[in-house]
Amino acid sequence: MSNFPSQTLECIFNKYPPPKNPSFSYGTAGFRMNASKLDSVMFSVACIAIVRSLSCLNDSNEPQTIGIMITASHNPPEDNGVKIVDPFGDMLPQNWEPLATQLSNCSSYKDFESIIKPLWIKYSSNTLNKPASLVIARDTRESGPKLLNICIDLFDSLTNKYITYKNFNELTTPELHYITRSFNDSSFGIPTELGYYNKLSNSLLEILKLNNININSLINTTVDAANGVGADKLISFLKTSPSLKSKFQLVNSNTNDPLALNVKCGADFVKTNQKLPNGIDSKIASNENTLCASFDGDADRLVCYFFDKLNNKFILLDGDKIAILLSRLISFLISKLPSNNLKIGIIQTAYANGASTNYIINDLKLPSICAKTGVKHLHHEALKFDIGIYFEANGHGTVLFSDKFSIELKKFENDYSSAKTLLLLKDLINQTVGDALSDLLAVIVSLSILNIDANEWSNTYHDLPNKLAKVVVKDRNMFVTTDAERKLVEPPIQKFIDELVVNTTFGRSFVRPSGTEDAVRVYAEAATAEECQKLSDEVVKLVENYS
Numbered sequence: 001m002s003n004f005p006s007q008t009l010e011c012i013f014n015k016y017p018p019p020k021n022p023s024f025s026y027g028t029a030g031f032r033m034n035a036s037k038l039d040s041v042m043f044s045v046a047c048i049a050i051v052r053s054l055s056c057l058n059d060s061n062e063p064q065t066i067g068i069m070i071t072a073s074h075n076p077p078e079d080n081g082v083k084i085v086d087p088f089g090d091m092l093p094q095n096w097e098p099l100a101t102q103l104s105n106c107s108s109y110k111d112f113e114s115i116i117k118p119l120w121i122k123y124s125s126n127t128l129n130k131p132a133s134l135v136i137a138r139d140t141r142e143s144g145p146k147l148l149n150i151c152i153d154l155f156d157s158l159t160n161k162y163i164t165y166k167n168f169n170e171l172t173t174p175e176l177h178y179i180t181r182s183f184n185d186s187s188f189g190i191p192t193e194l195g196y197y198n199k200l201s202n203s204l205l206e207i208l209k210l211n212n213i214n215i216n217s218l219i220n221t222t223v224d225a226a227n228g229v230g231a232d233k234l235i236s237f238l239k240t241s242p243s244l245k246s247k248f249q250l251v252n253s254n255t256n257d258p259l260a261l262n263v264k265c266g267a268d269f270v271k272t273n274q275k276l277p278n279g280i281d282s283k284i285a286s287n288e289n290t291l292c293a294s295f296d297g298d299a300d301r302l303v304c305y306f307f308d309k310l311n312n313k314f315i316l317l318d319g320d321k322i323a324i325l326l327s328r329l330i331s332f333l334i335s336k337l338p339s340n341n342l343k344i345g346i347i348q349t350a351y352a353n354g355a356s357t358n359y360i361i362n363d364l365k366l367p368s369i370c371a372k373t374g375v376k377h378l379h380h381e382a383l384k385f386d387i388g389i390y391f392e393a394n395g396h397g398t399v400l401f402s403d404k405f406s407i408e409l410k411k412f413e414n415d416y417s418s419a420k421t422l423l424l425l426k427d428l429i430n431q432t433v434g435d436a437l438s439d440l441l442a443v444i445v446s447l448s449i450l451n452i453d454a455n456e457w458s459n460t461y462h463d464l465p466n467k468l469a470k471v472v473v474k475d476r477n478m479f480v481t482t483d484a485e486r487k488l489v490e491p492p493i494q495k496f497i498d499e500l501v502v503n504t505t506f507g508r509s510f511v512r513p514s515g516t517e518d519a520v521r522v523y524a525e526a527a528t529a530e531e532c533q534k535l536s537d538e539v540v541k542l543v544e545n546y547s
C-alpha cells in the first residue's frame with residue numbers, strides 16, 4: 001500500500017470542513033467539547049488512528065489494531081469527545097498528541113495533506129501492503145451515531161485495501177480498551193463484549209469458590225449508572241451471569257432520554273457534591289448490607305458510598321478509599337505466601353486526601369507515588385511496579401500486574417489459594433484502564449474476603465476536610481507547575497501559598513491549570529472544615545489577582 005488515497009481524503013475532508021480559525025487541542029481526555037463542533041475533528045482523528053495503526057506493527061509486520069472511542073465521559077449531554085486507544089489498550093502516546101492537535105487545526109486540505117501524507121507513506125511502506133486495523137465505539141450520547149458515521153464514511157470510502165475495521169456501536173470506554181488489546185493479543189481475551197463479560201464473571205466466580213464465599217453472602221449493591229452506557233452494559237453482564245443478578249439493583253438507567261445523562265447523578269456528581277444522586281434516597285443508602293455505587297457516563301470511573309443513619313451523614317468511598325481497599329486485599333493475600341519479592345506501589349495524584357497518603361505510608365507501609373493529574377500519568381508510574389495500584393480521587397483507576405507477578409505466583413498456585421486468588425485478580429481487574437464495572441466487582445470481592453462491611457471500610461482512615469475551587473483567569477497557560485503539580489513556578493505566588501499552609505494545621509494547598517477546562521484549580525485541605533475554608537479562600541484570592 002504505497003499510494004496515498006489523496007482524492008478520497010480530500011473528498012471527505014471537504015464534506016466535514018473545519019471552522020475558520022480552529023483551535024482544537026488533544027488534551028488529557030482526547031478532544032472534548034460541544035458535540036456540534038466535532039465533525040472535522042472526527043475526520044482528523046480517524047486519519048491519525050489509521051496512521052498510528054500503520055506505525056505499530058506486530059511480529060509479522062502487520063499493522064496492529066487501534067481503538068477510537070467517542071465519549072465525553074461525565075460532561076453534560078450536549079458535549080462529546082473522541083480519544084485514541086493504543087494496541088496495548090492504553091492511551092495514545094503523548095508524543096503523538098501534538099500531531100493530533102496539528103491535524104485537527106488545519107483549515108485547508110492542502111495543509112492537512114502536507115502533514116499526513118509523508119507519515120502515511122513512511123509507515124505504510126513498512127507494512128507489506130497490509131491494511132490498517134481499527135475498532136470503533138461510542139457511548140449513548142445523542143450525537144454519538146452521527147460522529148461515528150463520519151469515521152465509517154471515511155473507512156468505507158477507503159475500502160479494505162487501506163483499512164479493515166469493526167464497529168461495536170455502543171460500548172463503555174473500558175470495554176473498548178479491553179477489545180482493542182484483545183485484538184492484538186489473543187492471550188488477553190476474546191475481542192467481543194461477551195468475551196469481556198465472561199472474563200469478568202469467570203474470574204469473579206472462581207475467586208468466590210476458592211475462598212468459600214457464597215454469592216448470597218455478598219454485599220447488595222445499588223448502582224447509579226448516570227443514565228449512561230454503563231446501565232445497558234451492567235444489564236448485559238448480569239444476563240451472562242444470572243447467579244449475580246439478585247445482588248444488584250440498578251438506578252439511573254434511562255439511556256432513552258439523552259438529556260438525562262450525568263444530570264444530578266453519576267460518579268462526578270456524587271464526588272463533587274458529596275451527596276446522594278437522584279434516584280437513591282437516604283433510606284435506600286442506609287440499608288444494612290448495602291453499598292451504593294456510581295459510574296460516570298462512559299463507565300470508567302467508580303465511587304461508592306452509603307448513608308450513615310446514626311449520624312445522619314453521607315459517607316463517600318472515593319478513588320482513594322478504593323485504592324486502599326484493594327491494597328489491603330492484595331497485602332492480605334500476599335501475607336499468606338511463604339515468600340515473595342514483588343514490588344507493590346500505590347500511585348495517586350496531588351488531589352488524593354492527605355489522610356489516605358499517610359495511611360499508605362504509615363499503616364500499609366507501601367511506597368506512595370504522586371503523579372501528575374490524568375490517568376495516563378498514573379498508568380505510566382504503575383507500570384514500574386509488579387503490582388501498581390493507581391487511582392485518582394475521583395474514582396478512575398485500576399491495578400496493573402506485571403509479567404513477573406504472574407511468573408512468581410504461578411510457583412505457589414497449586415499450594416496456596418491466595419496465590420490463585422491473586423492470579424485471578426489479574427483477570428478480574430481491567431489491565432488496560434480504569435473500569436467501573438470491573439472495579440466494583442473487585443470492591444465487592446475485597447469486602448467479602450477481608451470480611452468487612454462498608455462502614456468498617458470507611459473507617460480505615462478519616463479524610464481531612466478538603467475543598468476544590470475553580471478560578472477563571474485571563475490565561476491559564478501562565479500557571480506553570482513543578483513537583484507533580486504541587487508547586488507553582490509561575491506566577492510567583494508559591495511563597496505566599498507556603499506561608500498560608502505553614503500556618504494551617506495539617507494544611508496543604510496547591511494551584512494548577514486544568515487540562516480539561518479553561519480554569520485554574522485550587523485545592524486545599526486542613527485539620528478542620530473552618531481552617532480548610534479559610535486556606536482555600538486565601539489561596540483563591542491570590543489566584544484571582546490574575547483574573
Ligand SMILES: CC(=O)N[C@H]1[C@@H](OP(=O)(O)O)O[C@H](CO)[C@@H](O)[C@@H]1O
Nearest residue numbers: 028029374375392394514515516517
Ligand atoms: C481534579 C480533577 O478531578 N481533575 C480531573 C480532570 O482534569 P483537570 O486537568 O483537572 O481538568 O479531568 C481529567 C479527565 O477526565 C481527570 O483525569 C482529572 O482527575
Ligand SMILES: [Mg+2]
Nearest residue numbers: 073296298300
Ligand atoms: Mg469517564
